[in-house]
Amino acid sequence: MNFQTYNPPKRILMGPGPSNINPRVLNALAKPTIGHLDPQFIVLMDEIKQLLKYAFQTENDVTFPVSAPGSTGMETCLVNLIEPGEKVIVCVNGVFGGRMKDIVERCSGIPIVVSEDWGKAINPEKFEAALSENTDAKITAFVHAETSTGALSDVKTLAEISRKHGCLTIVDTVTSLGGSELKIDEWELDAVYSGTQKCLSCPPGLSPVTFSDKAIHKIKNRKTKVQSWFMDLNLVLGYWGSGSKRSYHHTAPINSLYGLHEALLILHEEGIENSWKRHLENGNIFCNEIEKIGLSPFVKKEERLSQLISVTVPEKADETGVRTNLLKNYNIEIGAGLGALAGKVWRVGLMGHTSNINNINLCVNALSKELSS
Numbered sequence: 001m002n003f004q005t006y007n008p009p010k011r012i013l014m015g016p017g018p019s020n021i022n023p024r025v026l027n028a029l030a031k032p033t034i035g036h037l038d039p040q041f042i043v044l045m046d047e048i049k050q051l052l053k054y055a056f057q058t059e060n061d062v063t064f065p066v067s068a069p070g071s072t073g074m075e076t077c078l079v080n081l082i083e084p085g086e087k088v089i090v091c092v093n094g095v096f097g098g099r100m101k102d103i104v105e106r107c108s109g110i111p112i113v114v115s116e117d118w119g120k121a122i123n124p125e126k127f128e129a130a131l132s133e134n135t136d137a138k139i140t141a142f143v144h145a146e147t148s149t150g151a152l153s154d155v156k157t158l159a160e161i162s163r164k165h166g167c168l169t170i171v172d173t174v175t176s177l178g179g180s181e182l183k184i185d186e187w188e189l190d191a192v193y194s195g196t197q198k199c200l201s202c203p204p205g206l207s208p209v210t211f212s213d214k215a216i217h218k219i220k221n222r223k224t225k226v227q228s229w230f231m232d233l234n235l236v237l238g239y240w241g242s243g244s245k246r247s248y249h250h251t252a253p254i255n256s257l258y259g260l261h262e263a264l265l266i267l268h269e270e271g272i273e274n275s276w277k278r279h280l281e282n283g284n285i286f287c288n289e290i291e292k293i294g295l296s297p298f299v300k301k302e303e304r305l306s307q308l309i310s311v312t313v314p315e316k317a318d319e320t321g322v323r324t325n326l327l328k329n330y331n332i333e334i335g336a337g338l339g340a341l342a343g344k345v346w347r348v349g350l351m352g353h354t355s356n357i358n359n360i361n362l363c364v365n366a367l368s369k370e371l372s373s
């Protein structure tokens with residue numbers, strides 16, 4: 001066989017992630033690799049931690065990127081906080097809440113599920129009722145931005161209710177970090193994970209996490225060992241913790257971290273509030289524009305994400321055909337519905353570097369042409 005260097009096509013990534021990568025990040029990824037214990041690399045690690053604290057709006061000491069995708073951030077939070085036999089109130093309004101429940105079971109925890117229809121935010125009253133009925137639960141878990149449906153839950157209120165009932169919170173911010181208002185310290189969230197391939201516009205494969213002092217206290221006082229060696233914070237922090245002495249835990253993905261540093265720098269330059277505002281404004285523009293061509297957003301406005309919009313597929317439209325043609329004829333990737341929403345919605349991402357007027361126009365025009373042909 002005649003193998004050749006791989007040259008990927010240039011796509012406009014308007015699906016549920018990854019989003020398009022800023023050329024500055026791509027350049028950073030191509031810089032020369034150095035050792036993961038090189039003193040110069042430690043300097044970079046410390047800057048990444050500072051920049052992540054800014055992105056998360058936190059002063060938490062334990063804030064760093066796990067060397068693996070968002071799902072590993074999810075497992076890191078759950079396996080460290082949950083001990084066998086502990087009850088966890090888990091909210092499920094889409095695919096990712098469902099995954100949290102699965103992991104709770106794998107940690108030998110007892111999930112108490114608060115379910116909501118797909119496409120809706122978690123209902124704070126139902127959530128509080130579950131807490132009142134399960135006073136022995138000490139942990140709650142929920143998704144801020146449910147990428148599988150496009151619904152945004154009110155994390156601030158859910159965290160307030162959790163605190164009132166003496167629970168620690170585990171929060172999925174994979175799609176919200178950088179794209180929706182998120183204030184870890186002000187909202188007093190305890191164990192939070194995210195991903196790099198959504199509103200940070202980095203390649204996938206890293207999962208920023210942050211833990212409050214309360215969460216770290218629980219982890220340090222566990223009666224049982226964390227069942228995962230790789231994700232055990234007590235061990236990882238020997239490498240990512242503070243102080244000048246860092247010991248080998250695993251070989252960090254050095255070049256990916258160059259990329260994350262640059263992406264966080266770009267976010268810092270834009271300003272976190274400006275980034276939230278840009279996502280919100282572009283989400284609103286997109287929804288207005290699709291309404292003009294006879295389409296409608298699946299999620300009601302008050303509970304709708306701006307960076308991931310589920311669009312109801314019109315009755316006579318060919319759901320797969322439209323997506324395929326968008327890719328083939330316009331180089332635009334949009335996502336299909338998942339699970340209960342398969343065939344019913346398209347998922348359009350306006351995340352990070354992808355979230356701009358030009359892409360909105362290209363996508364709406366392409367949808368309009370494909371739907372009328």
Ligand SMILES: Cc1ncc(COP(=O)(O)O)c(C=O)c1O
Nearest residue numbers: 069070071096145147174175195
């Ligand atoms: C809300 C949410 N949580 C978790 C994940 C899992 O992240 P990853 O695919 O990087 O493992 C995703 C990925 O799309 C997500 O959207």
